[in-house]
Amino acid sequence: MRGCRGARMVATMQNGAPKATPVDPGKPVKAPGEDSIGSGVWARVFAVLYDPFVWVGERAGLRAQREELLSHARGRTVEIGGGTGLNLPHYPNGLDELVMVEPDGAMRVRLEKRLGRSRRQAWVVDAPAERLPFADGSVDTVVSTFVLCTVDAPDLALREIARVLRPDGQLLFIEHVRSESPTLVYWQDRLAGPWRHFAAGCRCNRATAELIVTCGLELERVSEASWHAMPPIVRPLIAGRACPAKAGGQFDD
Numbered sequence: 195m196r197g198c199r200g201a202r203m204v205a206t207m208q209n210g211a212p213k214a215t216p217v218d219p220g221k222p223v224k225a226p227g228e229d230s231i232g233s234g235v236w237a238r239v240f241a242v243l244y245d246p247f248v249w250v251g252e253r254a255g256l257r258a259q260r261e262e263l264l265s266h267a268r269g270r271t272v273e274i275g276g277g278t279g280l281n282l283p284h285y286p287n288g289l290d291e292l293v294m295v296e297p298d299g300a301m302r303v304r305l306e307k308r309l310g311r312s313r314r315q316a317w318v319v320d321a322p323a324e325r326l327p328f329a330d331g332s333v334d335t336v337v338s339t340f341v342l343c344t345v346d347a348p349d350l351a352l353r354e355i356a357r358v359l360r361p362d363g364q365l366l367f368i369e370h371v372r373s374e375s376p377t378l379v380y381w382q383d384r385l386a387g388p389w390r391h392f393a394a395g396c397r398c399n400r401a402t403a404e405l406i407v408t409c410g411l412e413l414e415r416v417s418e419a420s421w422h423a424m425p426p427i428v429r430p431l432i433a434g435r436a437c438p439a440k441a442g443g444q445f446d447d
């Protein structure tokens with residue numbers, strides 16, 4: 195896997211290549227003693243329930259939004275928090291490489307199964323978005339769909355994304371976000387705790403667009419949408435593309 199700085203047992207190639215286990219004594223993906231997320235019972239149950247839970251939303255428009263977004267993927271592509279692999283059918287042919295990063299073991303099992311049933315070739319890597327095992331400026335496209343709501347340190351994850359992207363690279367995203375409606379924000383804040391427990395760490399009230407621009411990326415194209423047929427607290431969506439900020443760009447003449 196080109197430029198992959200993984201650690202212990204981090205990657206398996208699915209379809210068309212022997213299973214590989216790149217080992218690099220350099221930067222560890224997890225700190226010593228740190229467990230994979232998703233080791234709890236509920237995380238395993240959530241991984242089983244995930245596809246049925248989002249199924250109606252996928253049918254009600256999200257699948258088409260994934261397809262539109264991912265038609266813009268190009269070159270060496272890294273998807274963070276690949277989950278059960280719902281994006282896999284939508285990637286265009288002809289990518290240089292596809293790497294699916296997923297730190298949750300239960301999700302990864304499902305991702306590998308879906309990949310095995312598809313004709314797509316991809317690496318599956320066990321790593322958190324906050325510590326991506328890729329060299330600086332080595333990735334053309336990073337994909338994040340419904341992940342920046344869940345990562346524990348979204349600022350670190352976004353800085354990692356900015357670090358690994360080439361200067362002309364892109365982050366393609368669909369994320370549910372903090373509402374602009376005071377009524378809905380009230381409920382997002384009130385229900386943030388229970389929702390986080392139910393949805394395996396997801397924060398329904400996170401202001402992700404604002405985070406993206408404070409962490410070394412520039413929003414180039416962003417549209418607002420709705421995650422139809424899902425609970426109102428996760429309905430407000432943003433989708434689009436962000437690029438590495440040009441150094442000092444906003445102050446240029």
Ligand SMILES: C[S@@+](CC[C@H](N)C(=O)[O-])C[C@H]1O[C@@H](n2cnc3c(N)ncnc32)[C@H](O)[C@@H]1O
Pocket residue numbers: 231232274275276277278279280281295296297298301321322323324338339340341344345346395396
């Ligand atoms: C709501 S699911 C979204 C799955 C998939 N991206 C999709 O669009 O259906 C959130 C995913 O983020 C993953 N995740 C959680 N914390 C993460 C982290 N720190 N780095 C990368 N992925 C993480 C979870 O394991 C889970 O697979």
